[in-house]
Amino acid sequence: MLLPLLGAAPPQGAGAAPSARLQNAFAAAAAEYQVPQSVLLGVAYLQSRWDAHGGAPSVTGGYGPMHLTDARTALARTVTHDHASGDARGDDSRAPLRAAEPVPTEAQLPARLKTLVRAARLTGIPAARLRSDAAANVRGGAALLAAAQKGLGKPLSAAPSDWYGAVATFSGADDTATAATYANDVFAVIRDGERRTTDAGQAVTLAADPTAAPRAAQLRAAGLRKADTSGTECPRTVSCEWIPAPYEEFGDGDYGNHDLADRPKDQSIDYIVIHDTEATWEQTLKLVQDPTYLAWHYSLRSTDGHIVQSIRTKDVGWHAGNWYVNAKSVGLEHEGFLAQPDSWYTEAMYRSSARLVTYLGKKYGIPLDRQHILGHDTVPGPTTSTIPSMHTDPGPYWDWAHYFALMGRPFHATAGARSDVVTIKPDFARNKPQFTGCAKAGEACAPHGSSAVRVYTAPSEDAPLVKDIGLRPGGQDSTIDVNDMASRVSTGQQYAVAERRGEWTAIWYLGQKAWFKNPRKQPTAVPARGLVVTPKAGASEVPVYGRAYPEAAAYPAGMTPQAISPLPYKLLAGQRYVTGGRTTGEYFYSPTFDTSTHTVVKGKDVYYEIQFAHRIEYVRAADVQVVPVTKS
The missing domain is CATH 1.10.530.10 (Lysozyme)
Incomplete structure (x- = not known):
């Protein structure tokens, strides 16, 4: 025929x-x-x-x-990264949560897998x-x-x-x-x-x-079932089902797995955080319904892009490992129990996720850029001790360029060739940096298109990689392990240019110059406009923070102020970092199940979010000055 x-x-x-x-x-x-x-x-x-x-x-x-x-074959090479290692709530008012359950056997897997x-x-x-x-x-x-x-x-x-x-x-x-x-x-x-x-x-x-x-x-x-869509907050162009996370007390004031709030009335929603689940779809739904585990707002299925909402966007989920970011964000978990870092994500899921993010961005006035649409791997550690335990999903193989193009916000040059700001933009399919540790520690990963670009201490691929004193306080060398975030930048992120030499560009990164190869014939970055911050005149250095908390005087009587804890990093005189905007210090106080005690503490101190390294950080407005970049 x-x-x-x-x-x-x-x-x-x-x-x-x-x-x-x-x-x-x-x-x-x-x-x-x-x-x-x-x-x-x-x-x-x-x-x-x-x-x-x-x-x-x-x-x-x-x-x-x-x-x-x-799934049976793929499971044999799975490396998982547990969401409950550490405190995903990102606050010291609760003990660390228990580990996720193991991946099920083949007999327990559905036909779609x-x-x-x-x-x-x-x-x-x-x-x-x-x-x-x-x-x-x-x-x-x-x-x-x-x-x-x-x-x-x-x-x-x-x-x-x-x-x-x-x-x-x-x-x-x-x-x-x-x-x-x-x-x-x-x-x-x-x-x-x-x-x-x-x-x-x-x-x-x-x-x-x-x-x-x-x-x-x-x-x-x-013969398919009809899903419960009542009460979901989703665009009409996706399939969205309501399966709620419980709000329950389960012993002596202990509770999980989220907090009731009244956003954006009581506090603004500034971020959307992109995760992968590290669990099967069935496990993901089971975990989000477990009052002793964690909770996030939306889960997205890989095979068909189906979305489940489990928390109202007005409420605060425990998903990011940084309580300030939790209180100001919506969390999206993308199915990925076979979370090999060299694994890939389906177009169906990319499309559903992009539509949902576009919808949420419009609803809450969240800019569709990498300063506000965060990977879990770009959420900062709230304190120095938490930096090594921060998560690395969705990893270097999430196609940020395609994702933002689906949102109608493609990355492109917005300034002349000599601008002092660049947007990272490698060709995903052709950009294949070497990684190790996908299946076994130290073992090379298969070549794969990537959003990541590696940064060095000098303009040479033989130079040492940039070190992160927060991730490795002992000063150990960075590695090319797929989960080592110390020396890489990612598509869509913006940085201030420090120097150019031939095919190499240096940016300010972690308080130092970081070089990446940026050849004219196959560029890994494009020129951009933007605002940058630099220490105020006379200051040799200013502290960097992982959260934008209010000053002590803003807390009501009887409430212990949260420490304004600087990280081990410094923003040095002469250095510049792209800012994603300014915000006033806030802290969502919710240590108990009783919501009558919940309070949003709002201060007067102003902060700027900056792209300090692979992860974002914050600096106090009183310590820096804002400079527009106009060179073209």
Whole structure:
């Protein structure tokens, strides 16, 4: 049966260009399993943007362009990082929380995490080949789509619109709203078309087909549940379900896992913090419903982008390890129990997350930039002793450039070539810094596109890496371990330029000059405008803080003031750091379950948030002066 192809496939055969092999694989698989090529391409785009990731699994154990899941194999190389190591509340009023439960066995995993095994049965292709061979992986995805179509009692039609139900089923979603949202996204890709070069250098094109229309009625035969969406705070363009975190006292004044508040009435919401869960979806929901554990506002599922809200945004979750940031933020946990740092995140989850962040940013006036949309790895340690225990998710393989482009806020040059501020912006697919420790300490990670750029003490890759005296008080050298944040910058972050030498740029970072390679032909940063802070005239150095707490005089009688604890870092005379804005010192006092005692202490001291290193920090406005950068 000859199927009409929405994008003319490159010529088949030995003479085809090597860069066209993946396009040819889609055409061949579509013909073999009688799936419209546009449907196969659209599904693969929403899964992986057609990338193969060198055979590395996603955060949920999905392999290849079709994101065929094989959790059992991926679990064998899992390295997890427990959310409860330390105090995620970031406050000394509670003891450290217990550890998360272990990852479940294969028998406990849902079918959506074992689709590669089923594809192997349908195609006869060995599982190992489905994991490592992109063309075989595409064949496996086509077989699953054809099986879904047949399972719904539908013919293997040449019309893309006839495959809406099969696409929704392919998502693995167990509720109608999520399946429909996923299928709608696939059909939007088909209607609009896409074209890109993959991480393996493969040129793939999906020609636009404005006639491809969703047929939601096809979902009736899928037998999916209806999720509880009542009370959720989500945009209409995502699937969002309400599964509440409990607010319970469980013994002698002890309670978890969040605090009731009245934001933004009692305090502003200034940040959104991006995490990965380090747990399965089922465990994630179990943990957020456990009153003795932690809680965050939203959880996002990898395979289909489904969102669960568990805390009202007016309330304060315990998720960031810094109580000041907790009190001023909304926490988003992205499914990632296979949290190998070289793992990747699905397009479906990126899109849902970007829509949610855009919605929350508009609702609360949160700027959509890296100074306010924080990775957990950029949240500062609130005190010196907490710096080494701060978390490193979502890691160097989270594609910040793509994420912000989905929000309609792409990173680009905003000033002339000689500006004294730069925005970090490497080409994600081509930027592959070497890391170790993904599967085993000291062992090299597989090459992988990254948002991270390494910084050195001199303009040479043979120079020592920049040291972080907060992370290693003994002065030990920094490493290239995937969880070592001491000597790296990340896409979208902005820094003040200290010097330029040929292909190298120096920025002010951790109180010193930090050099990164920035060649003209493959730049890792672009010029930008902005505001920077520098010590006031006459000051040789000023202290740096991990939280913006009010002065002691602001606390009411009977309440012990929180210490204004400087970190071991210094902002030295002549150095400049980009500021994300100013804020007045605040402290959310909530040591007991009884909300009648909760108070937001507001002071008069003003702080500036600065991009001091990989993590943000704060300086007092009384210690610095603000300087606009206008050089172009």
